[in-house]
Amino acid sequence: MLPYTEQAEGMLTYTDDGHMAAFLHHPVWRTTQTVDDSNHMLFGAYAGRWSLKDRKVRHHVEFASAPSIIGTTLVRVVKRLTSSQLILASEVQRGAPEHLLEWRLR
DSSP states (O other): OOOOOTTOEEEEEEOTTSEEEEEEEOGGGGGOOSOSTTTGGGEEEEEEEEEEETTEEEEEEEEESSGGGTTOEEEEEEEEEOSSEEEEEEOOOTTOOOOEEEEEOO
């Protein structure tokens, strides 16, 4: 979705009552002094409701920094889940590479 690197940073929050929020940014975002069209791809965020079934977490997007994903459902495959780590993979479409995101509990 966005041009991040292995050093990307962010926060992923799930609540017991089914709400979620995700924020992700490229490391350069921290040094950005102004927000304009030239750097909007350095940061992405969305929020809504979530559900889990068959090791797939579904993010039902209600709010987003990218208007095109509002009203969609983003499916992530749970690759690993421990008390301190969550690894999610994008659901692979034909010919598309798998993207992994590792989240660690702070």
